[in-house]
Amino acid sequence: MPALTTGVGHEPGLYELLAALPSKLKPHANHPEESNFLQGMFEEKSLHSLNIFFFQLSEELQDESATREVNELLKLLAKPHLKVRIFLVLKFQCVDCDLFCVTGLIHVGDELKEVNGIPVDDKKPEEIIRILAQSQGAITFKVVPGVKEDVLVKEPKMFVKALFDYDPKDDKAIPCQEAGLAFKKGSILQIMSQDDATWWQAKHEGDANPRAGLIPSKQFQERCEILSTPLVFSGVGFRRSFRLSRKDKKTNKSMYECKKSAIYDTADVPTYEEVTKYQRQDRAKHRLVILVGPTGVGLNELKRKLLISDPQHFSVTIPHTSRPKKNLENDGVEYHFISKHLFETDIQNNKFIEFGEYKGNYYGTSLDSIRSVLSKNKVCLLDVQPHTLKHLRTAEFKPFVVFVKPPTIERLRLTRMNAKVISGKDDKGSAKTFTEDDFQEMLATAQTMENQYGHLFEKVIVNDNLSEAFGELRAALKKVELDTQWVPVSWTHS
Template sequence: MRIVCLVKNKQPLGATIKRHEITGDIIVARVIHGGLADRSGLLYAGDKLVEVNGVLVDGLEPEQVIQILARSEGTIVFKLSPVNDRYISSHTMLYVRAMADYWPQQDPAIPCADAGLPFQRGEILQIVDQNDSLWWQARKASDLGRCAGLIPSNHLLKRKQREFWWSQPFMSHSCIKASQRSMRLSAPYEEVVRYQRRPCDRHRLIVLLGPSGVGVNEMRKQLIDLNPSMFKSPVPHTTRQKKTYEENGREYFFVSKEAFESMVYSHGFLEYGEYNGHMYGTSVEAVKAVLDAGMICIIDLEPQCITGVRTHELKPYIIFIKPPSRNCMRYTRKNASIFTDYYVNMKFKEEDFQEIEESAKKMEVQFGQFFDQVVVNDNLESATVQLMSILRCAQDEPQWIPASWICLDS
């Protein structure tokens, strides 16, 4: 038997308890990395609780013991029977990008909601303990000074996603938030590493995306105009006829319909589509040509093409251009025009602003986990200046990228 004293001081104990499946004893289920119990070095997973502050726990439910601990302040005295074989975790660090939102307070299955770590899509998590097959311990990379919290393991979160999928449209599993499309596109967690581009490496591809009318194309053009020796867009391919003033390889690569379709079948395009009966596309080779010339390649892309561009060769840095408030759009676009498949130089209307807002929200919901940065285009000039600063950081400072990109490079 052993006596353990811990001083709580309005902080969580940093451990969870459960009933042993065979003996029925109340035991320490896990010790949270970086928490009070972990820092003390006095409690271990598997220790059998006998008394808490003089109260015998024999015959009590785990929930009743939790209530005793929750009401206790100051010094907590445990009488316990130590576990014979103490497992000392090596705490191998693993970093992942969350591909879904998770809210522990809405998850009835979590062992202790207060010990849970809420996170949102796109956040970087440091996994510090994977010993439990269902519940990992993690903390946010942006706040490594805090103790870890419980998150669903990769296996458990996949299961929750499947349950969420099959429960549609009833939304019965609200602890896990992910769009139907994003669940099809990605695993619950994506392992990431810090990447520092070397001077001899290609620049990272810059991908701008946002709803039509938000100013993505204008920002891309402004960047190129500001520094044409550094920034460039790839020359697109098209099946339309060359005009007299055009040169093949300057405005477009002019190809036959058969050649274009062959490139489509061989996955030669990052993005392609039809306009006025002609095919247009941005090829992988055209992007590589810009990067191989030592320049920063900038493209604007439809969000559904994101997964195709996320390769170890291109190492894209994805920036979402977000619309400002409705009032700001009315002011900044009062003299602007919108271009569509059917109209040219048409003035913005109120329904256009609403469509921009709704489209932006859908993009964030479905693809937000892939965004490296978000820029609000409330003013074209200031947003472009902000974008220039972001591009410098994307090329010169360490960034989180999928670990698979580094493995494939090696």
Template sequence: MDSATDNWDPALTRLLSSLKEVQSGGEDVAFLNELLQSRQLNALVQVHNKIVAAQCKDDKFFPLLSNAMQVTLEVLEMFGNVHTVSKEFEELLILLQKPHLQAILCTHDAVAQKDYYPHLPDIPQDVDDEEETVKIVQLVKSDEPLGATIKTDEETGKIVIARVMHGGAADRSGLIHAGDEVIEVNGISVENKTPADVLSILQSSEGTITFKLVPSFGKGGSRESKVRVRALFNYNSSEDPYIPCKEAGLNFKKGDILHIVSQDDAYWWQARREGDRVMRAGLIPSRALQEGRIIHERQADPQTMDGERRLSLQFGKPALCSPSQANSDCGPKTPCSPTPNATALLPCKSLPKVKKIIYDIKENDDFDREIIPTYEEVARLYPRPGLVRPIVLVGAPGVGRNELRRRLIATDPEKYVTPVPYTSRAQKTSEQNGKEYVFVTREKMEQDISDGKFIEHGEYKGNLYGTSAECVETIVNSGRVCVLSPHWQALKMLRTPRLRPYIVFIKPPTLEKLIKTRTAANARSTFDKECSRAFTEEEFTDIIRSSNRINFLYGYMFDEEIVNEDLAAALTQLLKMAWRVQSEPLWVPAAWVQ
């Protein structure tokens, strides 16, 4: 320990000394030794100690004065009667008259007098005897929505609180709960009024809003859940005609991480985008609702089943909210206007069953069509010694994924490695077993294929070829980065908690740019292994079509996508991504970190 570490926490110092006595431990001990010697950890420990020490003290700080500004004014008045002044007197007089100092003193007095709470009018006293169970709630109206929705109860016809948005003003008050009956708003009775009428009252209100409510006993606010999900589709609440309240909707894009704070409603979850500073949650369709929509869309348009076109998320005709539902947030509001005589769209009890079959490569297309991409529960996977994630490049034939793999490996052959493929063909005299290929008999390879030992395999000119799962695991266990460019149907065998791959979709540019860039680079066709020639226009079209199909069937598995328009730019993006995978915490399926 040098002089710079003399002030380190004694507990950390003792722990570090004990660690030096450990003779073995390998990378774990080395990592812990480096961590204990870091200045950042020592600084955090010191901050922790000071906070704990402050909490343990019995004495608390109290202001000496609560009228510092008044004292200052009295001093200035006294200075007005002084005839003989000195230099110090003049400096003090100027200082006490500065607006910044007076503002600080006024702020001090406001804090000392606790004069920073909202000033609410007195609670109305003219209550009837029968209103013993009525509660009066007053909220200060601001630019922030109130964060609650209302509806007409179908049985009683009364206006009730439909839901309270987590983190909103109503939720933070702790006084408004779902199921509470609304009797009055700002002294105006809501009897025989519609939710739209109540909205008009709220919109015209200024200052404070006073609610008279009949509490719904036993229905207090629920705690926020800790579930995080990755969205597997795009959602725009303004285009959803069936959301109970458009202003309460949360828009998101495919790939966004969402914090699901409430799943109390079977149709509409409450969520926030991870990292957003806005505390009020928004409404998003639940998994069951979105699956029902997608199934309804596929049944209505069978062409989406062939995977040749992207799934359209235009919603079906039936309505999901009743005519009585509307929003109680501040600002311009438009109550729901469902289709007349509409019925609920695919309620939970009648949602079509998703076919459950065991993966069989012979039925791969049928299996893929049954995937309903909505949300995937995720958690953060933190990098640590011994955890090396394979990088999987997937894309249509001819898009350039193999060339990107070769160039990535060439940047650092000691770090990036690809497994040696197996084959049943005869070994040539110029080849070395285990270098270009691992040569085995056809019988042996067929048996290994039957036993599921290959992540992918195929046949060419009567010979079998394949990638061994054991080879992939050997590379991963050696601490190197395994780089793969398999056929897309191998993804389900690769995307497992054991390997935890990072899957990159190599996407072609538009057809026009694809033809232009490949022609300029004198690219050779990968569709013809017999001779070297340029791509045909039909082959370029096949690349686009195949890419769309892969994205349709497997897009929910992709962690990132790279548009391979310019090979050098795509490689640069791939290198940055490869560094991030091994050095930053990333979101992965929750089962991978449990």
């Protein structure tokens, strides 16, 4: 290839690069026609003439006095509309994919003008794909770069919290695995485009990389999950908040029934939740703190340590009951004592988050008891079953949900073998030591809770050591009060 000479003195490296490229790329060409194509393209006079023209014009303008007209022309030459990008890729096909990838070359907002010299302005995506599929050897694209500023102005920022894990390498449905964006449950994603009903374009929040990746749309992910997940009615149940033993559960009605069952909740497919930034103002009510976990994991101990650490800041709800008041008990202290008839009326009026019957008496936690704590500018600590979370995830309460899970069974045997579990709230004298069956049930219940409701948990703490778990919980609650968090949009725009 003859040496290139021009009158442009500032960019000789460009022409040396163009001259060297065919030999550098030749080892990567799979067929002779690909090598010949490369050679011919880089020897194309029009390509060099175009570059020479731009460099000469720019240099001459730089030498001119900086008049307003010259500055405007220089800015015009720098506009994307005059930077038609022509590039070549060697055709390759993704595994489990019928589309061809041009990874890193085509960006969001770019306008595809030609493919192999064929104008595609008026063609549909499937027609372009057909052209790509029928192409042999190398493929040439002509692209007009998009104006990033315009894209940002046209598309308002939308952020979502991912409620499931996703890896495009494991997804056979994605049209191009290399173009996919991997994320974990809890990741905050900025949605760049929802133009395609099946595949959205997104990037991780705070990522400086301007390029977006493909993620399944909400509707497509829901459809895939419903088709791939068999409906299974699990025999593993949750112990209720009053911690009934197996014997208690056989002789009493299930504690704390809710309007919607746990089985109903499993029909909801977690995909994405639109979120926005939120920071509590000084005079605003505190977020409700909900602790979730299996029986025996240490929820009561953690609540007790929080209350002792700062009784003026933390508080718990006072439950209602229909049982008679005992000696030395005071109404509104241990319980709110009401008649069975009034309790049943309140149940019908949906005043309870959870309720149930134990030894012929009703027990329950009311919504008003939560409001009472929050109105005193205190943090309300609540221990409920996970199937009630959806009823508490409202703009009024803005709950921060902490899942407390047990450690391994080996650690349970080592640290809790001599500890005791209370079977019922009113039967503190009936505490018994843990058994191997208790450990197995604790682990199984924790796994079930995490599988079904893990997308609603904002913090997960493993209670291996109570002091360490308490320190982790205390630090997390401090951040909730002081730092900015991502919360559902409905909590701030209601």
